[in-house]
Each structure stands twice: as C-alpha cells, then as structure tokens.
Amino acid sequence: MSYEPKNSRYEKMHYRRCGSSGLKLPAISLGLWHNFGEDYDHNSKRIICQAAFDNGITHFDLANNYGPPPGSAEEAFGEILKTDFSKFRDELIISSKAGYNMWDGPYGEWGSRKYLISSCDQSLKRMGLDYVDIFYSHRFDPDTPLEETMGALDYIVRSGRALYAGISSYNSNRTRQAVEILKELGTPCLIHQPSYNLMNRWVETDGLLDTLDELKIGSIAFTPLAQGLLTDKYLSKIPTDSRAMQGKSLNKTMISSNMMKNLNHLNDIAVARGQTLAQMAISWVLRKERVTTALIGASSARQILDCVGAIENLEFSGVELEEIDRYAKEESINLWAKSAEL
Numbered sequence: 001m002s003y004e005p006k007n008s009r010y011e012k013m014h015y016r017r018c019g020s021s022g023l024k025l026p027a028i029s030l031g032l033w034h035n036f037g038e039d040y041d042h043n044s045k046r047i048i049c050q051a052a053f054d055n056g057i058t059h060f061d062l063a064n065n066y067g068p069p070p071g072s073a074e075e076a077f078g079e080i081l082k083t084d085f086s087k088f089r090d091e092l093i094i095s096s097k098a099g100y101n102m103w104d105g106p107y108g109e110w111g112s113r114k115y116l117i118s119s120c121d122q123s124l125k126r127m128g129l130d131y132v133d134i135f136y137s138h139r140f141d142p143d144t145p146l147e148e149t150m151g152a153l154d155y156i157v158r159s160g161r162a163l164y165a166g167i168s169s170y171n172s173n174r175t176r177q178a179v180e181i182l183k184e185l186g187t188p189c190l191i192h193q194p195s196y197n198l199m200n201r202w203v204e205t206d207g208l209l210d211t212l213d214e215l216k217i218g219s220i221a222f223t224p225l226a227q228g229l230l231t232d233k234y235l236s237k238i239p240t241d242s243r244a245m246q247g248k249s250l251n252k253t254m255i256s257s258n259m260m261k262n263l264n265h266l267n268d269i270a271v272a273r274g275q276t277l278a279q280m281a282i283s284w285v286l287r288k289e290r291v292t293t294a295l296i297g298a299s300s301a302r303q304i305l306d307c308v309g310a311i312e313n314l315e316f317s318g319v320e321l322e323e324i325d326r327y328a329k330e331e332s333i334n335l336w337a338k339s340a341e342l
C-alpha cells in the first residue's frame, strides 16, 4: 500500500535547537532498537514509522547492531525509506552508531578507526543511503586513544558519510575530552546520547547535563520510558506482550513490588496533570530545554500517538516536581552504567 504523509505533520510537534548548532530536532524522536528486527512483522514497522512521521517525528535513530539479528533494523528501515519516505529524505534526520559487538574478530567492536569507518559503510549500505545525518561513537573505548576514535568521526563527516558527529554514554569527563579533540579537528560534537529517565538519573549526578549545557552541546535522552516501565503497562502486572516478559533487555527480576508501588504513585501524579504516565515521563525529561529530544521506542502506532501527546504539557510546578521526586527512585535499570564508568 502506498503511503502519503499527513499534511498536518508539522502542526503540533515542537522543534528544539540542538545545542548551539543550526540543527533543530523534534522534541520526540523514534529509536529502532527493538521491534524492528526479524522477530517483528514488517508491516507493523512501517505503520510505526508512518505514525511517527505523520506526527512530526522527523528523527529516526538506529545503530549497526539493532535487530535481531544485528543489522536487520537498518535493513528494515532501508526498505521503509524506499517504499514510504523516498521523497522525504531531506525532511528526515537519520542516525546510526558503532561501538558494540557487530562482527567476529578484533575489528568488529569498540572505537578503532578501522571499526568505525567500515561499520559506517555497512550501515549506509544496509539503509541504502549516501549519508546519515548523525554518526555516533556508541560507547567510550578505554583501549583506543580518544584521538583515534574522534579522528574517525571527523573523517566520517569530512568524507560525506555523515553530516554531524555524536557520542553516546560517555561520562562528563570523557565528554569534555572528546569535545575538545573534535573541536581541534574542526568537526564540532553536535550531540550526546545518554540514558535518562525518572528512575535512572546518572546524567544529573555525574554532572553530564551541566557539562553539555556549558559546552552548548545538544542531548537526546534514550529510554525516557525506562524501556516501558514508566507507562501504564506495568501498573498491575507484567503483561505477556511486554518487553519484560519477552526477556529482551528488560526482565521480570528487575521489577520489584516496591517499584510497582512507586509507578502507581507516579501514575496518580500524571493523572492529576491530565497525562498518561508515559506522557509525564517524557515531559519530565523535556522539562528544561537542555534535553533537546526524548528518544522513545514503540511497538505500535497507538503508543506513538500517546507519547506525542506529552508535548502538550511540558510545564511542572515546584510542588509537582517535589512530589515526583518522592516516588522517582533510582532503580537498577541502567544497563549502560559500565560505559559511563570508563
């Protein structure tokens, strides 16, 4: 079935400037980490991407290893680009990354020049693209000189494979070093991609958000819904169709009865604000302009529509924020903590 995007697609979404760059990103972006592998029906993937674009989500985030199997999310998105978005490439911001294990042998992960450049070429091929808009170092590599990793990002941009460079899950100190090197090379760091949500606030304690503010670099907060925990899905039980039940990157043991109680308290606060819990969780990460965009995932168009509704209420009173802090307890859900410790 052919697809024509809605003419109204730019009416409601807010677009925020990414740091001090010229690029604006939608307040909500869509990531294809889950639900875009071979374990998911292709038509559902199309419907999710169409719902996103119809609602002003112009930014789609990928990585070499998204699947399963690794690479299949980029292949699926490449198909969608061909069938649905071919006329709209200039309306889209597409990103990819390299850093985690992608192929066998010593050149298939981490941060060497060899890995980053060949991985970027593979991603472009899988998506059928001449360039991505943003290319990221997916994680800091303690065994490769940072000059080499940043030099590879600089080369990827200079050679036309990407328009901008970004880093993901680097701590505040490593971010300062990476940004300085990129500046010297003449390819400024556009954006940082850290995990951040009501139950995972390392970017506040590490000082990363303050650092990004000071350096005038944008940020894209991933897992703003704590992989779905901060939604109405888990308020009474762990549903069979959820990520936690499928044991993907969430599992049942991560969900305690105390967490469920806190989620219900947070849900009550959201209802009092006229929002769903998912909407309040997204509004909360976006409450200050220093988070440029909230990077959500979705398994249906309905979830996209619900999430997009968050932008209708981004203001919080001091009383609301205090009450949220009573129940938004740090939980052991930050799967990326190790990368930020390096």
Ligand SMILES: NC(=O)c1ccc[n+]([C@@H]2O[C@H](COP(=O)([O-])OP(=O)(O)OC[C@H]3O[C@@H](n4cnc5c(N)ncnc54)[C@H](OP(=O)(O)O)[C@@H]3O)[C@@H](O)[C@H]2O)c1
Binding pocket: 030, 031, 032, 033, 034, 035, 061, 062, 138, 168, 169, 193, 222, 223, 224, 225, 226, 227, 228, 229, 231, 232, 233, 241, 242, 243, 244, 278, 295, 296, 297, 298, 299, 302, 303, 304, 306, 307, 336
């Ligand atoms: N840089 C990195 O290292 C890194 C790491 C992880 C993720 N990311 C990026 O961040 C993106 C988002 O990650 P994520 O998918 O974990 O984010 P998330 O937004 O925290 O969780 C998405 C999940 O929440 C559930 N959900 C979404 N909207 C909902 C709604 N309105 N009502 C009820 N449930 C809802 C769905 O779960 P079900 O599928 O169970 O329905 C969905 O798959 C990824 O796709 C990727 O692009 C980056």
